[in-house]
Amino acid sequence: MNLLFALLRPWRDFLRTYRHVSSVRWLLLGVVVGVFSGLAAVAFFGAVEFGKFVIQHKLAGLTLPAPAGEEIFHGEAGPLRLWVIPVTTTLVALVTGWLITRYIPESVDSGTDGTDAMIKAFHVQGGILKPRAWMIKGLTSVGTIMSGGSAGREGPISQICAGIGCWLAQRLKLTVKERRILLLAGAAGGLGAIFRAPLGGALTAVEVIYREDFEAEAVLPAVLSSVVAYSLFTLFYGTEPIFGIPHFSFRDARELIFYAVLAVACALTGWLYVRTFYFVKYSVFRKLQEKVGLMWATTVGGLLMGLMGMYYPQLLSGGYGWLEGAIMGQMTIGMMLAILIGKTIATSVTIGSGMSGGMFAPALFVGGMTGGLVGQAAHHYYPQIAREPGGYVLVGMAAFFAGVANAPIGPLIMVTELTQGYGLLAPLMLASALCIVLGHKFSLYENQVDNKFDSPAHVMDATINILEELKVEAHYKPRLVVTLEECTTLKALTDIIANTNQLVFPVRNTAGEFTGLLSLSNARRVLFERTLFDLLVVRDLAGKRAYLRPDYDLYTALLKFVDTDYDQIPVVAPDDTNTILGLIDRESVFKAYADAIREVRSDEGE
Incomplete structure (x- = not known):
């Protein structure tokens, strides 16, 4: 009996510590959420990339560039059959519309994308995401992206992993406050893994829910979840960053003038990106939904997206391969301008019509192309100052998303993790800060609130x-x-x-x-x-x-x-x-x- 008590004592001590030392409790919960989020990210990423390989490469016969860190499937392309693209996007849109209408009609009003649905769950739904919602949205997002819909992986995976965090909190009978924190920890794990940027993913998750604030209490579990999820993800897909690019550095203080111009350009294209999306979603497809129903409105969106992708393949899926080309200086100004406008319209049609997917990756794409335009122009006229136009693409990615999502820190850290250095830190900080100031009147996410005082989640915080x-x-x-x-x-x-x-x-x-x-x-x-x-x-x-x-x-x-x-x-x-x-x-x-x-x-x- 004494031996039994001796063996059980460490366990009792651990339980006492878990219950009464909050940092220890959040450490353990963050690790558990990170494990589940990492496995979900592995499965989601593998399904998307395999689907793209089969549909776009084998069936449609397209050979589209892929970033260095994402070439996981290889093989000869099939015969060129461009009609496959509109056929598959239309079929996916039809199934998506039917599933949403049949099982989760309430998700129509959940916001911009999966990230926005997570934000809404945090503020007004007590940290609850219904399993049916994030499972269906996850599956339909895989279909949207692999068929060629202009959407990103980051929005869906943040919703999926946030749902996993919510589910775990409910199983463990945690409080509403703790459930909200695990919701953010799950989203952080998904973002950190899928983007291969653990710190940037964690900080983005805790700051994107507000315009002028961040959820400080969620930082510890979010960081732990993101690190664990990222580590699991790299066991399957390697530790290489998404982009295979050289190291960029900031050498000339005069170059800050061009980065300030870049911030203004990102604010303008950000305004265009957000306004175009809201116009297409509410003035076009919402009215169409009222007349013919969600399923057929979504089908029309899938058909339009497929036709655009058939004639202009640069608009298909996330487009990270083209973005890497812009960083490496392999794209002309005219081509970048065309892709910028086309991607804005294609993303608005895809997500605005009701298809599933994220706005995160397309936002980085548009921001990167904006940076490429400014960088190429600056390099053309002042080559002795703007020596590395590719750096403007990276800074444009961070500044653009910081502006449209009101998230100044996370995107900045993400880019430093992508470049594996802090050589562009000064221009990143300047451009992001200016872009946020210039774009403070509009937001990509409909459910963002200004700060904790405006959030129902913190209505009792004063007491x-x-x-x-x-x-x-x-x-x-x-x-x-x-x-x-x-x-x-x-x-x-x-x-x-x-x-x-x-x-x-x-x-x-x-x-x-x-x-x-x-x-x-x-x-x-x-x-x-x-x-x-x-x-x-x-x-x-x-x-x-x-x-x-x-x-x-x-x-x-x-x-x-x-x-x-x-x-x-x-x-x-x-x-x-x-x-x-x-x-x-x-x-x-x-x-x-x-x-x-x-x-x-x-x-x-x-």
Whole structure:
């Protein structure tokens, strides 16, 4: 028996640490979410790339450039059959429209893409993403991208992995607040893995939900989840970054002028990108949906996308291969301008019609082409200053997405991870900051809010923050507490109650263990039933056990009072729940809160 206790003690110590040390708990939860997110990213990426290889390369006969880090399937192209593209995009759109109409019609109003659906779930849905929604959206996104729809992988994978985080939180019966944090941790894992940028993915997930803020409490689990997911992803697909590009550096301070021009250009193209999308979605396809239904409106969008892709293959799927070509200086100004405009329209048609996919990758694509245009022009007229036009493509990617998504840090870090260096850090910071300032009046994501004060998720934070700063140890008086034995009769209980002012009595078993609580309000209904004096014992009247430790905050105490409806709750020793130090009253918590509010108001008045 002693051996068994010795073996179980480390496990008990771990459970105690897990329950009472938040950083340890989030470390473990972040790792678990990262494992699931990494496996989901591996499966999603493999399915998309295999589907593209079969449909676009083998069936349609297209040989499209792929970035160096994503060439995982090789083989000779089939005979050229360009009609395959509109046929497959139309079929995928038809199936997508039917599935959404039949199973998840509410997702029509979930926002721009999967990332926006995740943002909405965080703010107004209590951190809940229905499994049916993210599973169907994930499958239809695979179909959209592999058939050639102009959409990205990052939006769907953020929704899928956010859904996984939500699902785990529900299985573990976590609080709403914790569920929201795991939602973001899941999204971070998906982004960090699929983009091969663990830090950038984590920071993007926690800042994209706000325009002017970020979710600080989610940083630790988000980073852990992203690192674990990225590590799993690289076990299958290698550690090489997406783009095989040379190292770029910033050498001439005069070049900042051109990067400032780039920020202005990105703000303009960002405005065009967002406005075009909203116009196509609401003024064209939403009206078409009202007339013929979602399924047929989506089918029309798939057909239009397929026809555009058939005549201009540069618009198909994410387009990272063309983006790498722009970085390497292999594209002309005219070609980049045409792709920029075409990609904006193609993405608006694809996502705006109701097909599934993300706006993240197309946004990087358009931003990169904008950077390429500015870089090529600057290099043409001032070659001694703008020596590396490819660097403008990378800076344009980060600045453009920072502007349209109001996410200044994540995209910047992503680009430094893609380039595997900080050579472009100064222009990245300048261009991103300027682009955010210039584009603050529009946003790619419909469900973003300005800051925590505008989020329903933080409506109670003013109260919670005050109570979390106050500890139980400062608001109870250690004293001798009258406890009851489980076998104490009702007759003996009346004598005990008459000689104490306690409202709640801890109950112990024969081994001296604290097993429950007897509330005076519950006992009062039988207290004077003389016929029951020798029949009822304390064990029959006791309620469930509840306790607080001195290091608990008063918000935890408040929740405990609400959950149990006791007037007093025992305060126990930090290392032994059977040692009762005193009692804390419900009124003590309310008084502490009122005093703290009064002090805050007094400080503000001064």
